[in-house]
Amino acid sequence: MSLVLDVAAGAVGGGTSILYAALGETISERAGVINLGTEGCMLVGALTGYAVAAMTGNPWFGVVAGAGAGGALAALHAMLVIERKASQLASGLVMLFVGLGITSLFGGSFVSRTINAFTPIALPGLSKIPGLGKVLFDHDALTYLSFLMAPAIWWLLFRSRWGLLIRGAGERGEVLAAYGYSPKTIQYLAVVAGGALAGVGGAQLSTAYTNSWFEGMTAGRGFIAVALVIFAAWDPLKAIAGAYLFGAALALSPALQARGYALNQFALDALPYVITVLVLVVLSRKRLHAAPEGLIRTLANAPVR
Amino acid sequence: MRARRMMAAVGAAVALLGAACSSNTTAGTAAPTGSSGSTAAPGLGGTAVGFIFVGPKNDYGYNQAAYDGSQAVKAAFPNLKVLTAENVPEDDNATRVMNSMVSQGAKIIFATSYGHLNPAEQVAAAHPDVVVVQQGNIITGTVAPKNMGTYFGTVYEPVYLAGIAAGKATKTNKLGYVYAFPISQSIDNIDAFELGAQSVNPAAKTVVVNTSAWCDPGKQTLAANNLLSQGVDVITQHQDCTATIIKATEAAGKYSVGYHADASALAPKGWLTGSEWNWGPLYTDIVKTILAGNFTGSKYNANYRVGYKTGDNPFVQSKFGPSVTDETKTLMATAKANLAKADFSPFKGPVMDQSGSVIPGFEAGKVPDYATIENLTTFVQGIVGQIPKS
Secondary structure: OOHHHHHHHHHHHHHHHHHHHHHHHHHHHHOOOOOOOHHHHHHHHHHHHHHHHHHHOOHHHHHHHHHHHHHHHHHHHHHHHHHOOOOHHHHHHHHHHHHHHHHHHHHHHHOOOOOOOOOOEEOOOHHHOOOHHHHHOEEOHHHHHHHHHHHHHHHHHHHOHHHHHHHHHHHOHHHHHHOOOOHHHHHHHHHHHHHHHHHHHHHHHHHHHOOOOOOOOOOOHHHHHHHHHHHOOOOHHHHHHHHHHHHHHHHHHHHHHHOOOOOOHHHHHHHHHHHHHHHHHHHHHHHHOOOOHHHHHHHHHHHHO | OHHHHHHHHHHHHHHHHHHHHHHHHHHOOOHHHHHHOOOOOOOOOOOEEEEEOOOOOOOOOHHHHHHHHHHHHHHHOOOOEEEEEOOOOOOHHHHHHHHHHHHOOEEEEEEOOHHHHHHHHHHHHHOOOOEEEEEOOOOOOOOOOOOEEEEEEOOHHHHHHHHHHHHHHOOOOEEEEEEOOOOHHHHHHHHHHHHHHHHHOOOOEEEEEEOOOOOOHHHHHHHHHHHHHOOOOEEEEEOOOOHHHHHHHHHOOOEEEEEEOOOHHHOOOOEEEEEEEOOHHHHHHHHHHHHOOOOOOOOOOOEEEEOOOOOOOOEEEOOOOOOOOHHHHHHHHHHHHHHOOOOOOOOOOOOEEOOOOEOOOOOOOOOOOHHHHHOOOOOEOOEEOOOOOO
């Protein structure tokens, strides 16, 4: 396959776990809660997904369990920041370390287990499209699901009554309360949904993309997802482009090397993170206007606490 | 706060000075060594043996092998406590962990990762009564401190044999090698793999991809996919966790060569062979030497390398997969017998670099020693890919 197609296919395959986490974080931040522990949610999702797939023999059970585990960790975060008014940034980082610790505690025995993993399914017809077919339509079921998930979440946020409530909770909770809704409940649901999607992202990494569990295997993808949400201006559709851009940055180095190109390895390895920094520098001022008001208040208040 | 920070800085400076002084005396003359020789030999009188690992003890790879070795020591010396610490980073955290092991009664410490060398040297300098042995790196300079040594197997020898299996198995003449960082061990392995393949199949090329991480399954998947899409049909690796690449290769119906551990269960069809560790006997013998008071001046008080020539390589060949032919097995057996001979080496000259010129030290007819091979910094002819420049 050509270099471009290999990178593009790698971008979609490797970007999917990031996409799920970014979609989840979009919902959470739309409701006004930032979860820096997304990486931790991905890790517990990856381990739980792999473990349940190993025990039941069915990766779908693994994905559901992974979503549950990611959601449960996010629920802890929600309780701390919504109920106990803890700093969102501090609590998020705590969730990261909880996720790292728990998974390394319980993950050891699953390193050597094998599972019935999700395998790539070439979609009949579509996968025969020259170029595009290989890039988009020769993936695992969870990747196809993510194609549907992004527009579905866009519809949920911007076209449904639920979305109005979520965004309301993130902008001005008082208004929702005045209309008789509980902004707390809505925030809870949004944060848990966000963690559950991050858990699915982790499970995609372990049960589909890499077909293995290993300690710390998310390797910073959760943090890239959080940065991506700002890049995508809290829009699920733009998050697709962002996730694949980062996926492509990760895919570039092995693709070039396998063709014997001489290149500065370390510069290429830094590329995803350099892109993150550049995007934040260029866009953040403009993007901040697009941020939910509740989030702006959180970020503005953070250093004072 | 500020005062405390300053005290820490002063403390660090004193420690540095101390380290500098002690290395001067050891490297300098033999006289002070003789005078302090009247005190007890280093490593005696402890109640524990410490082991630090850079990764988790159950990684199906490098760290698990080292951990298994530590358990062999535990079984062989029931009177000694065996302290183990997993996930010890290759920085001053390692120094801290080793110091805490010393305070728990350890007089013998195994620092089992390549990057644990500097911390190990610091601990050895700070505790002259403690023996620190380091796995896989090289102490530079003429004389090792009398309570310090490094040890390793000649990993590239079984990798050379595996290269023969790969060279015979490939149909596309393209082999793939996924590695982490361009350290000397990896370069030796990659070169030996290609030389082994060439020895039976002159057309065989090895395509290399690095991941800049000892274990990042996501990057491993990308590396494997890219190699496979380039027509590579045998993949091997130098990674700490090996399952991802082997499963991806098996799923594509291609051949796997293992490293660190027997992973043949993950690739029932495509498994060819591999190399795996058996540290128990070597660890046990090192501890035995130290407890006998004989460490200083022994073979372990230096850069100790064992191989097929000495007959006790801790790095052994994994079992064969179903597709390996009798012809291949015979070729490998012959090569293995050759490796034990003094006038043979996978790197017996002439060895050419990628541009086709002879590598200095590897001229025609020369049989380089272990140290020369470990200092190799170039890929040999037949390897596709470049060593990343830092």
